[in-house]
Amino acid sequence: MTQTASLPIRFALLGAGRMGVEHGLALVSLPEVQVVAVADPIEAAARKVARITRASKTYSDPLDAIHDPEVQAVIIVTPTSTHAALIEAAALAGKAIFCEKPVAADLAETERVMRIVEEQGVPFQIGFQRRYDASFVEAKERITAGEVGEIEQFAATGRDPAPPPLEYLKVSGGIFLDQAIHDLDIARFLVGEVKEVLAVGDAKVDPAIAQIGDADTTTVLLTFENGAQGVVQNSRRAVYGYDVRTEVFGSGGKLVMDATPKTPLLRYGGGQGREGVTSDHYHFFMDRFKDAYRAEIAAFVGALTEGRAPTPGTHDALESLRLALACTRSLKEGRSVRVQDVQVEAAQLEKAQAEGGR
Amino acid sequence: MTQTASLPIRFALLGAGRMGVEHGLALVSLPEVQVVAVADPIEAAARKVARITRASKTYSDPLDAIHDPEVQAVIIVTPTSTHAALIEAAALAGKAIFCEKPVAADLAETERVMRIVEEQGVPFQIGFQRRYDASFVEAKERITAGEVGEIEQFAATGRDPAPPPLEYLKVSGGIFLDQAIHDLDIARFLVGEVKEVLAVGDAKVDPAIAQIGDADTTTVLLTFENGAQGVVQNSRRAVYGYDVRTEVFGSGGKLVMDATPKTPLLRYGGGQGREGVTSDHYHFFMDRFKDAYRAEIAAFVGALTEGRAPTPGTHDALESLRLALACTRSLKEGRSVRVQDVQVEAAQLEKAQAEGGR
Amino acid sequence: MTQTASLPIRFALLGAGRMGVEHGLALVSLPEVQVVAVADPIEAAARKVARITRASKTYSDPLDAIHDPEVQAVIIVTPTSTHAALIEAAALAGKAIFCEKPVAADLAETERVMRIVEEQGVPFQIGFQRRYDASFVEAKERITAGEVGEIEQFAATGRDPAPPPLEYLKVSGGIFLDQAIHDLDIARFLVGEVKEVLAVGDAKVDPAIAQIGDADTTTVLLTFENGAQGVVQNSRRAVYGYDVRTEVFGSGGKLVMDATPKTPLLRYGGGQGREGVTSDHYHFFMDRFKDAYRAEIAAFVGALTEGRAPTPGTHDALESLRLALACTRSLKEGRSVRVQDVQVEAAQLEKAQAEGGR
Amino acid sequence: MTQTASLPIRFALLGAGRMGVEHGLALVSLPEVQVVAVADPIEAAARKVARITRASKTYSDPLDAIHDPEVQAVIIVTPTSTHAALIEAAALAGKAIFCEKPVAADLAETERVMRIVEEQGVPFQIGFQRRYDASFVEAKERITAGEVGEIEQFAATGRDPAPPPLEYLKVSGGIFLDQAIHDLDIARFLVGEVKEVLAVGDAKVDPAIAQIGDADTTTVLLTFENGAQGVVQNSRRAVYGYDVRTEVFGSGGKLVMDATPKTPLLRYGGGQGREGVTSDHYHFFMDRFKDAYRAEIAAFVGALTEGRAPTPGTHDALESLRLALACTRSLKEGRSVRVQDVQVEAAQLEKAQAEGGR
Structure with missing residues (x-):
């Protein structure tokens, strides 16, 4: 092949x-x-x-x-x-x-x-x-074309509607490898490689998640190799649905990738005293990223x-994992971690x- | 079967x-x-x-x-x-x-x-x-559930990015049968049968369209059997893309079905003196209604x-056509036309x- | 002075x-x-x-x-x-x-x-x-600068949250003079003079309004002197608030003036089973047009x-009134009315x- | 008094x-x-x-x-x-x-x-x-009413269109005291007191700003006393205007305070090959917060x-300053700073x- x-x-x-x-x-x-x-x-x-x-x-x-x-x-x-x-x-x-x-x-x-x-x-x-969602594809093209100028700040939010079963979480590798890795990979895709991370995290959704040594609510500060500053916030639970928002800011402007309503229907009013304007929101990642x-x-x-x-391919599989592992280590050790310090020792590889x- | x-x-x-x-x-x-x-x-x-x-x-x-x-x-x-x-x-x-x-x-x-x-x-x-687009499906459900109360006003806009070739238009049956029929069918779907129409129209996009006896820019006033008032505006040309917007207003509120940006990406700034916030827009009906x-x-x-x-089925095929024909007749004759007056005579059917x- | x-x-x-x-x-x-x-x-x-x-x-x-x-x-x-x-x-x-x-x-x-x-x-x-609201001011400038090209279609919606007291309505001159006149004046301001109108209307909100010879829900078809087509829909009652939306469409694009949320705050979720995204809406005309x-x-x-x-000044005071009176006459007489046929006879003026x- | x-x-x-x-x-x-x-x-x-x-x-x-x-x-x-x-x-x-x-x-x-x-x-x-802007006022009310549940994450962005003159910056106290303090004060207002901060920052807009010991592009990680996680990003330059966005996320939902377009006017198309939908954006903080x-x-x-x-009053004047000073110290020293460690020594006060x- x-x-x-x-x-x-x-x-x-x-x-x-x-x-x-x-x-x-x-x-x-x-x-x-x-x-x-x-x-x-x-x-x-x-x-x-x-x-x-x-x-x-x-x-x-x-x-x-x-x-x-x-x-x-x-x-x-x-x-x-x-x-x-x-x-x-x-x-x-x-x-x-x-x-x-x-x-x-x-x-x-x-x-x-x-x-x-x-x-x-x-x-x-x-x-x-x-990387194949239309909004990220177009953002990448615009960044490459110089529309954002020098990238200075990156911000990503990734929230799932509800945590997966504990049995799944136990073998998932933790929130950074299982969930945040998508936001971290997009950070690499849009901005470039990350030099250093500092992660904080907690089990706010379910104490059982803390008991298996994982977190369900995390915030990471990223420093990119090119000097850009980044933040990534994740949560395993958002009552309003599946929440993925990404922002790239630079000397030439800002790009924001944020889901529009799932259904292009606005409701005004609607009885029972509810006032104002209402739209729906994606609840399921496969709906949001169906086309991707x-x-x-x-x-x-x-x-x-x-x-x-x-x-x-193989390079991105490896490097996005390394970044997620750096976040995991930072959270565990309560300190900044340089991504390139996350290396396999020869003995481990053997x-x-x-x-x-x- | x-x-x-x-x-x-x-x-x-x-x-x-x-x-x-x-x-x-x-x-x-x-x-x-x-x-x-x-x-x-x-x-x-x-x-x-x-x-x-x-x-x-x-x-x-x-x-x-x-x-x-x-x-x-x-x-x-x-x-x-x-x-x-x-x-x-x-x-x-x-x-x-x-x-x-x-x-x-x-x-x-x-x-x-x-x-x-x-x-x-x-x-x-x-x-x-x-009728199978998520926004119209949900609108129908909400109307049926009484969320809009008694429907009092309906407004629909349907605009294509550019007119089809003249050869196509010659055999298309005219703008109401070829294009507006989708808006007219949705009027029937969401509000009910139409009693009377008054159409105005003109060839503003291309004088050749007037020469074949058709219009490319039309506005129709509809009176529904249930007393609701409606308007439908169509154009064969919209420089910004494919424009379908539908509004149902009633004693309980308002529903608006209007396309979100095609790509969920907002651009802020972007050089060359362009300021503000920009998003894209559907240009092609098959993109907008792909899922439908x-x-x-x-x-x-x-x-x-x-x-x-x-x-x-057969009933809607017939009745939405009758409504489109009533619009056609109204435009031709410059007067209001009762939809039920558009009937096939026995001789014609024979x-x-x-x-x-x- | x-x-x-x-x-x-x-x-x-x-x-x-x-x-x-x-x-x-x-x-x-x-x-x-x-x-x-x-x-x-x-x-x-x-x-x-x-x-x-x-x-x-x-x-x-x-x-x-x-x-x-x-x-x-x-x-x-x-x-x-x-x-x-x-x-x-x-x-x-x-x-x-x-x-x-x-x-x-x-x-x-x-x-x-x-x-x-x-x-x-x-x-x-x-x-x-x-005419002094920032959105209409900017629309007028853009139209004058040719950004919309030749204007082909106009659509305006004007809805109040609730009808005024009947005592007020009795001396108000009717819905076209009292309420719709703002939309009609904006039609003149943005598009130009109106040649002919056809109005339909009904008392859907309160039958007492019919008894005083007025309507509370109206739709008007306008034909402008320059050939543009227009529609104006009004209602005396919108449960979701004060609803003013205006659209100007032409060969060069479309301008839409529609209120943003009153408060720039989006609520996602929020308990009690309410899902999706919610914003508020203007309820009071003096809030919406405070700056104007x-x-x-x-x-x-x-x-x-x-x-x-x-x-x-005096010309617009007169001409927008004439247009509103043409709508009133059209509704009363159930037929199209040429605006210039609404004239004061010499005897009346004397x-x-x-x-x-x- | x-x-x-x-x-x-x-x-x-x-x-x-x-x-x-x-x-x-x-x-x-x-x-x-x-x-x-x-x-x-x-x-x-x-x-x-x-x-x-x-x-x-x-x-x-x-x-x-x-x-x-x-x-x-x-x-x-x-x-x-x-x-x-x-x-x-x-x-x-x-x-x-x-x-x-x-x-x-x-x-x-x-x-x-x-x-x-x-x-x-x-x-x-x-x-x-x-604190007197309608969106923050309403957010505070909703948070107090429990609509967001337990607050888990906070994110704020504050960007000015362009840096002030260097002469001003020299006596401004630095970006955290001069600019970010508004975002930090809102963090305290909506979420509560901050326990610890870690700030990164750089002079990306103007190297002269680095020479006076200040930064123009900063990102801060905040840990609140109540366990919530926060991020604040600031920049002295945004080509698209004045950019203030604030998000509060909790077990009950999310509130987003983000400016709507300054002028409620959407432009579709508009010639010169520009496609899509465009709106404007606030450029001046006194416009955005005029009502506040x-x-x-x-x-x-x-x-x-x-x-x-x-x-x-006096307490908030003091505590928001203390928080801004903690950010300043964190950036200078390249380490996390506990806000309560920023104290005046008796000798200093004397x-x-x-x-x-x-």
Whole structure:
């Protein structure tokens, strides 16, 4: 899959959950794509997504799909803990790979697997879908065109309507790796690399989150390599919905990416004494970024058909993780952390390599 | 196709132009659907949409697709002048029918064909996609729930970025049938039937439009059966884009359906002396109503799978046409026209029936 | 008062009601002005406004204030029925005149008094305050600069939160003269003179309004002399507040003047199950147009100090009234009315002149 | 001036610059007030404001106005460096005092003077006008009513269109005392006291600002006593105008205070290839907070007439300064600073007391 692919490109979809359905719909809307297999341990789920994607084969084990000789490319939307092993297997099998973030919650494991991907030379794309949202795409273009001038300040807010189950949080890697990483990745995308972070955080939504050593409400101060100043605020709970707002300010002006109402309907008045003007608000991240999820898959397929390297790739997977880990360390240690100080030691990497692929 | 269909429902897509691609993407995203055939006289177009829809057959003549025994339902997106004949053929062949508006520019022909559809008892849906736009759907729900109270005033604006080619306009049936009919249909959908109209209009965009007896800039005063007052303004040209705004006002409040910026990005400043805050605007109706086009096809398929009558059906196809014709007559004659005075005379209908189906 | 005035200009404020307070505050904020007298039959009201304006004299009869030799200019905010007589008296006494609209509900009386003003050559300004609202001022400038190109369509909405008392309505001259006249005047201000109107209307808010021969919910179709098409919708009741929206559309774009929230505060969520985003809305016309009321008085004083003719003056007082009367006639007679057909007959004017000044 | 005042209250306005005019207009609009004197070393300026306020006396030395026996209350809008001495003199003379912020750039001097005010028991109000802006007033009410629940995050942005002259900056006390103090005061007003700050900052707008030891672009991380997290971003230059945005987020929702367009006019299109929708933006803080400046003076007068203590008073003058000084120290020392560690040492206060009043 390193040259321009002959069409259609034959995909396997690994994982038939909510995101599997979403990416399946994206795939089936692309005429350059044929979905040949869907893998999920839950047979009914696999069959459902196979119907959606018109795939003829289902597998319970994603490795079987990876090794299916018909399959040229895989979309990995399995549970996070399986990502690294599946990426490794797919890379070794020479398949093009799209994987939901993160590769792994562990920098050593991420480095190990990203090296394998690079050594094998297979196309790889990580699922930072915001980079394909129309507002961030246009912001990036305008910044590149110089419209904002020198960037001086960055501010991002990311809030979910409600925290996920505690069981999920326990294996999520923490709020910075699981949630804030999207805002941190966008900071890197729009402004550049981050030099230093200082994070504060607390469990304000649910004390049980503190008990598992995590936070649910965080604020991070970022200093970028280019001298820009940044802040990122996250919360696991916003009663009004899904709240993603991003602002880039510079010598030439300001760009603000903030969701419009989900439904373009304004209500004036409306009885029961409520006065004023009301609009609704996104509650679900898949509604807000529906088009971005479609666009990232289309971009991946476009890169394959045209023989380009997909983006964001291994470098961004690694660097956005490093930034999130720096935030995690800063919060734990109560001090500023230089991002480049978050490094895998040789011993760790060796250990990961020794353990990898088992 | 009058009972609940066994799945998947096998579709033929008649017409492989821009709307054919759009509806093809809607169909292929629905697991209940199998597209078996695409028909278009331009073979390359038919093949392209066949690839998108994973259809195995292409036809150059849509009648062949209609008579393909595998086909259970058809989507008609062929040129307007062919709609009536294809609906008739499909109805007589017992196929479920989704047809882009209009059935015909002629009330007699529309009545004739709608009668055949009703006699044959085949499911029929007309493509007034705005009824499936989230803002109009929610407005309808809120009105039905009484949130607006008694409706007292209605106002709609519909403007296209630029007029279509003159060749198209010559056979379009005029601005009310071709463009304003969407606003008029929404007036009926949200407020109820219209009793009387008074239209003024002019060719302000292009004098050639006057020469073919049409207008490009119109304003209509509507009086609804329930006593509400309405206005509809249309233009064939808006330099800033596609402009659809609808307002329903009543004793309980006001609902305003107006497009948010296409891209949720605000620009502040930006050099070259431009100051203030800027956002973009929809330019293309298929962008503004992208989700509505998907939703109307999903609704049609949903009706088929559940054995319900699709909506809007034959009645709305006929009544929204009658309203548009009343506007046309009012503009031509320079006087108020009662909508119910726009009737097909028996002789006309007989003539249409005599000529039909040839 | 026809040359540049020596400063300060000495004013009398005739009428100490709500608008008297408002205009008093406007006067006292202008260093070029000295308020020397306040007149109102209610002594306490006159004294209160005298305190606000630092006026040393109060009168119970406005004519006494007009004839006070210290007084150079008068602000007339007395009950509507007294306007004509006070304008006449002030004009004959050579005083500069600012008068709240209308001069009179009667065209003959208005013509008679406006002629006297013109004959006496005293500065005269009528209180169409919207012409001094920042949004309309800027719209006018942009239109004049050609930014909208040729104006093709106009739409205005004017709704009050609740109808005034029936006693007021009985002497108000009807909804077109009392309420819609502001929208009609803005139509003239932004687009130009109106050739023909067709009005529909009804008493939907209160049947008692029908019984006094008036309407509370109206829609007017306007045809401008320059060929532009217009609509004006009014209602005496909007549960959500004071609703003034104006749109001018042309070959070069569109301008929309619509109130922002009264308070620049957005509420997201907020408990009790209310979701989404909420802002407030103006409920009171004096809040919405507070700055315009100040600006129109400042403009009047500016015209006096600089020896310019104030605007809008006698011509606009007359022509906007004629337009409102055309709407009234159209509604009564159920047909289109040419604005220039609304004329005072010689006999009427003679009668008015014979009766005037008594 | 400690009991309910007999009316009118006789004011002296100390300082006849831009803010003198503004506060003069506020005073003259209040019937409870009589401005008896205006003081300014520039005689023409004093006379101009005297005309505006209808004051009969002017002084070149503000101390003469303070000691005028007719004067009961003073508004201090003189240069910052004179505030402390004038407050002291006015307090010792028993006059009620409204003073623009800051009392002094020095905590010891501020403490010294605030103690004198408290000892003398004269009414005192400091000019944090945002506390009287409608959006902050309503936000405070909603927060107090529990609508936001427990406050968890705070974010404020404050940007000026362009930096003031370097001469001004040299004596301004630095960006935190001069500019950010408004955002910091609002943080205290809406959320509560701040425990700790960490500030970063730089001179990005003008290197000369770095040379005088100041910054023009700053970001502060705040930790509130109640556990809330906050960020404040400031800049001395925003090409698009005056940018003040404040957000309070809590368990019950979010409040956003952000300026609407200055003029409620949306432009669509408009030629020269500019597309989309445009509105304007405030450029001048006195436009954005015009009503707040009026309201704070009205509140001061209201407190005097009703015998209440004005607010914000000596405590807020002191504590918002302490917070700004903590930011200054944090930026200088490159570390977190506990706000309560910013204290005047006894020796400093003694020195200030020894030097004061000379």
